[in-house]
Structure formats: C-alpha cells, structure tokens
Amino acid sequence: MEWQDGAAKVEDGWITVKGRGNAEKAQALFVFGESYADTGNHDRYNQSVNQPWRRPYGLTWPGYPAGDSLVLPAPTAYELLKSHDCKSNAKKIRQGVNFAVEGSGIFEDYGFKTIAQQVKQFKELIGGSQEFDSHKLSRSLVLISAAVNDYRAFLASRNGSIENIHYFSLCEFITGLKDLVKPVVSGTIDAVKELYKSGLRNFVVSNIDPFGCAPQIGKTSCDSNYDEILALHIELLKGAIEILKSDLKELSIIISDLVSAINHIFSSPAQFGFVDLFGPCCAAKGRVDMCGEVDQVGRALFEVCSNVDEKFFWDSGHPAQRGCHAIMWLYSNGAKGENCSISFIEGAPNVIEWVESLGFVAYNI
Secondary structure (H helix, E strand, C coil), rough: CCCCCEEEEEEECCCECCCCCCCCCCCEEEEEEECCCCCCCCCCCCCCHHHCCCCCCCCCCCCCCCCCCCCCCCEEHHHCCCCCCCCCHHCCCCCCCCCCCCCCCCCCCCCCHHHHHHHHHHHHHCCCCCCCCCHHHCCCCECCCCCCCHHHHHHHHHCCCCEEEECCCCCCCCCCHHHHHCCCCHHHHHHHHHHHCCCEEEEEECCCCCHHHHHCCCCCCCCHHHHHHHHHHHHHHHHHHHHHHHHCCEEEEEEHHHHHHHHHHHHHHHHHHCCEEECCCCCCCCCCCCCCCCCCCEEECCCEEECCCHHCCCCCCCCCEHHHHHHHHHHCCCCEEECCCCEEEEECCCCCHHHHHCCCCEECC
16 A cells, blocks of 8 residues: 555554654663663662562553553663673663663762663663664664652651651752752763763653652642742753753754653643552552561551552652653644643653654654
C-alpha cells in the first residue's frame, strides 16, 4: 500500500513518518537519576535499601519487584550486569544502560550514588570500548531525572517533612530550599557537560517533581508554599540549558516539564481516569511512607488498595503505573487548551517530534 509524505505508519509499536528522511532507531538509551527512573540498581539482598525489590512493588508492571520506572524502553540496569566490564557485557548493554538509583541526587543525601557518580560509572563502563564508538554515542539518547531528593533531604534534616512543616517556620524552610536551587541546577548541568565530553549529544532533562503534591491521607490539594522554589528551579534550569545549547556544538537537549504535566493531570483528573489523587495505593498501616515493610515474621505492615487504576500515586512519593503513563502521554502528545495546544516539553512541541527531528523513529506511548 502506498502512503503519502507526512503520513504515519506503525510497525512493532514504532511510528515512522514518511517525508522526514530515512529514520532509524536510536542506537541506545542511557539513564541517570533517582527513583522515577530506577529499574533495578539497588541491592535486592540488602534489607536496608531494597524496598523496590519487595512486593507489592511491581504489582502492575512488570509483575515482579523491579524498582521504579519512567515507562521508557528499559535498558539494562547497571547493577544487574554480572560484571561492570563493557566487553563481557557487550550484548546486554548494546541498547543502553540504566544507572539511576532510588534516593540519588546531586548530593549524597541518602547515602546512594550521586548523579556525578553515576556518570563516572558510565565513563568507566564504555571507556575505550568498541561497542560504543563516537558515532553510536552521538546517535544515542540520554535521560537525566534528578533534583527532588536534594530538597526532600533538606526538609528531613530539619526534623520536618513536606507534609509536616510546623516544627520550624515556613520562612526558614523556604530560605534553606532557595539556597539549594543553584547548586542543584549546576550539578545537573555538570552531568550534561561530562556526558557530552564522552560523545553523547541528545538529552532529555526532567525539571523537578512538584513535591508540594506529595500524597498524604486526607490531603485534597497541592501545597502552594513550595511554588516559589519550583519556579526558581525551572527558571535557572531553562537559563542554564540555553547557555549550553549556544556553547556546545551539535547538542540537542529538551526539558520534560514534570511540574506542568502533573499540574495538568491534577486539574482534570477524571479525564485521565483518576478518582483519588492524593491517597497512595500502597500505604503503611497508620502511615504513608513505608510501603513494602513487613514485621519480623513476614506479616505486611502496609495495605494495598483494590482500585490501583484509579490512583495517581502508588506510594508516598511515586506515581502508580497509570500515573506514569499519563505523564508520558502528555510528554508525547501534549494537550489541547481552549485556544491553543499545550506542550509539556521545553525545546520541542513534544517528545515524538523531537525524536523524529533527530532522524529517529519515535516510540508510540
């Protein structure tokens, strides 16, 4: 069957658009970040850090505990490699590697590998390898999802939390958080620069999780007290990336606007099939932050809802599978406003058009 220029054809879940050159699949996907992108980089045998390896995590996808996911084609998790030698893992890492670790950030807030340390792992893994030459790296994609843990750790260090700030004055919290924004953004930009030096050219950087929307039993709206911090982070990140684009040849970089995406979903939850926005599906009995915990004889210290498809949040800080899918759908397709189209990507109309502009086929979320 003949198809005309500009028409789309779906093959094996991939969309190719005729008339935009000879599209090819991206060579590989490399992922750096925290729990929004972690697909298995904790030690499953270490009881102090293996929460995403326990049931009920993995209930809706992939059917077993595997860490958190951003619903992207999943490259091999770094810690699941039998060794960290590129040659011995050539087949496993051919499509990329995921270095993201739950609890990570720009700083070593929770004792897990920082973004800079993940970048170092990448450099050591691919350094001098024939598997990833300069051409393949330049035709690969990079996702960086990091920021919120540094802010959360600050609140926790003050014996407070996002949900309970009465221990200290709001002014003290906001001032402390403001002081963090510049170094957190700088750390993100430094990661891009280091990866660029290694030969990577195509980047998606997530701005920030709107932590004022963190779930809590009885909560009915996002906490606007943190809007100023979110806005400052977004402003500085946009400005820094604009400078990068002018300084680094052949760099293609976009920002996935997590704040706007979640706010849009929360403004019309029924449109996305959500009934409960702020109550987590998996919550500890009497608490909301310990999904997956068991007592000494293995009895669950948590409860799992029966209507997970109607919940946006899975636990106290992460979207459920439906929540992740809704976010990714907005990144890929945008939304319709009253008189305009709404984009949730800075630097392109949407992810699909950005990927196609690089000469790649785009994944149909």
